Amino acid sequence: MARTGSGSGTLLSRRNIKLDSFLKRNLERREYERIRAHEPCVVTSETVNKVYMHAVLSDERVYVTEHAPRTLTVAVSFRRVRDIELVNDLPGFLSGKDREHSQHVRIIYVTNKPADKGRDWLRRDKGVGFPxxxxxxxxxxxxxxxxxxxxxxxxxxxxxxxxxxxxxxxxxxxxxVKIPRPPTSSATPLPPPAGVRAQVPRWSASVLSREEGEWAEREEREAELHLYAVSQSSRLYLQLQSAWNRFIIRSTLLLDPLYRRKCGSYSDSTPGKWRPALSWAWTCHLFDQLTxxxxxxxxxxxxxxxxxxxxxxxxxxxxxxxxxxxxxxxxxxxxxxxxxxxxxxxxxxxxxxxxxxxxxxxxxxxxxxxxxxxxxxxxxxxxxxxxxxxxxxxxxxxxxxxHQQSQSSxxxxxxxxxxxxxxxxxxxxxxxxxxxxxxxxxxxxxxxxxxxxxxxxxxxxxxxxxxHLLSFITHQAQQVVLVLSGPQGAVLSPVQSVLLFQRCRLLLACLQHDGALTQHVRSQLREEFRYLVKPSCVKEKLSPRFPITSPTLRLVDNFLSLMRQI
Incomplete structure (x- = not known):
């Protein structure tokens, strides 16, 4: 977790000066600034079998590097992730307290690459570009x-x-964040920065969904990345969930034409239009003025x-x-x-x-x-x-x-x-x-x-x-009913899909952690959710193009199950 700017120092979730220095040298400044956490863990994938490494989490992807860092490789991009699970098991390759305290995180993602074992020590995802x-x-x-x-x-x-x-x-x-577009066959990647093997090529990102057409002709399959954090207090799973949630929200919003036009200066991938970031000292000066x-x-x-x-x-x-x-x-x-x-x-x-x-x-x-x-x-x-x-x-x-509006006559x-x-x-x-x-x-x-x-x-x-909490929560639940019981064939916009995801997450937290709130929401809206919201119609409301669709479907299913319990 980097603090940016010269002279500002660096603060990481588990301070590792050597690893942090390695990341700073081998990542672009913007990517380095967005490192969320890193943690030692045992990594298992299609080409790695129980190797003790560092997992490095950024806003857009998960990297892995050797325990004594020498190379940096993209393990998975969030745009390809379909689910992140916490597996309740005791890994047989660990023993003693390491086995009892371990946390097994399974990341399920899609890939277009064959399942054969290559010589590379980890599969490269070359469809990801640096922002x-x-x-x-x-x-x-x-x-x-x-x-x-x-x-x-x-x-x-x-x-x-x-x-x-x-x-x-x-x-x-x-x-x-930009939704990266895979390179065409004629594209030539830029050389990687010095000291980094299998670095991600810097393809120009595009918020348009042209990547869907380019990848549609290739057969996709599911693959898995397993991270075993050998610590009872590990936060890796929740950090991954949080980063993935934010990524799918941003990526989905960028599919909205109006949203994209309003944010055009951030999504423009035209070469030469981007200026270097300001220095830390100048940023401080401007911020002090505004404050x-x-x-x-x-x-x-x-x-x-x-x-x-x-x-x-x-x-x-x-x-x-x-x-x-x-x-x-x-x-x-x-x-x-x-x-x-x-x-x-x-x-x-x-x-x-x-x-x-x-x-x-x-x-x-x-x-x-x-x-x-x-x-x-x-x-x-x-x-x-x-x-x-x-x-x-x-x-x-x-x-x-x-419900409080203007009361003036x-x-x-x-x-x-x-x-x-x-x-x-x-x-x-x-x-x-x-x-x-x-x-x-x-x-x-x-x-x-x-x-x-x-x-x-x-x-x-x-x-x-x-x-006013009860009326506030009731309003949020009523908006979920309104969205999910709308006319058949009416697909939600990216903005509506994001709001549905957030509302369901808020309501699910209420149902899972507070009995009084659960009783209130059920007493107010149980019949609406039972008769107006049809599980078979929920999927029709969400576009399969949106990154947030699959997580939202699981969230809605969990929420409806709790709502309909007696």
């Missing part, structure tokens, strides 16, 4: 007020009350909104900037601003468009900060400080009453309808943030006891103190 470096941002001195903007990406200039795409957080609310502007007491709601849009855009894909966020006062500022907005609305009893839009951009900004920095230990320290005070405040501030029905649309967008964004917190909670639940901060059980205990 390009994210475009740098700069201060725009030509605007009336100094703003933070990307090279090649227009500054945010929308008015506060401008309309946005419904049923999804803003398009730049999550970091994006200073955000923390001014004289800021209007419109000003805060535009500055947060700017921060969210700049943080998108910029690991260094997001790292700085968790070391600053901004997280506390965002939570406090969200609390104040909710308090103002509660006192007046009226939801205004400005208030809802401000709350939405705050939540979307927090989503970016969570999705980009799973590996940052400082994030966990910030959230858990003072008995988890900040995490508790964030959880309680994100929940709202989904002077508000027209047209304005009231617009407010309901904006409130629906906020509820989508709130679900997204809770999903990110749950991913963090799942890892923490394995690392610590269920009573520790940020475990799933702890998160649910905090949420249960909110007066």
């Amino acid at each position: 390009r470096v994210a475009p740098p941002f700069r201060r725009n001195s030509h605007s009336p007020s100094t703003t933070l903007t990307f090279e090649g990406y227009p500054a945010e200039s929308e008015r506060l009350k401008s309309s946005r795409s419904a049923s999804c957080p803003n398009s730049d609310s999550l970091s994006l 200073s502007e955000l923390l001014q007491d004289s800021n209007s709601v419109d000003r805060v909104f535009l500055l947060l849009q700017e921060l969210k855009t700049a943080a998108h894909g910029n690991v260094s900037l997001v790292s700085l966020f968790w070391r600053s006062e901004l997280c506390v500022f965002l939570v406090q601003t969200l609390e104040e907005s909710l308090h103002t609305q509660s006192l007046s009893g009226v939801n205004t468009e400005d208030q809802i839009l401000l709350r939405t951009v705050i939540v979307e900004t927090l989503v970016v900060m969570f999705s980009e920095t799973q590996r940052e230990a400082v994030r966990l320290n910030t959230l858990c400080a003072n008995n988890g005070a900040l995490a508790s405040r964030m959880l309680l501030a994100v929940i709202c009453d989904p 002077e508000v027209s029905s047209e304005v009231s309808s617009e407010i309901q649309v904006l409130l629906s967008e906020y509820l989508d964004a709130a679900c997204w943030l809770l999903f990110e917190l749950l991913l963090l909670g799942l890892e923490t639940s394995r690392r610590f006891s269920a009573d520790d901060f940020l475990s799933v059980a702890w998160i649910l205990r905090v949420l249960k103190t909110h007066p």
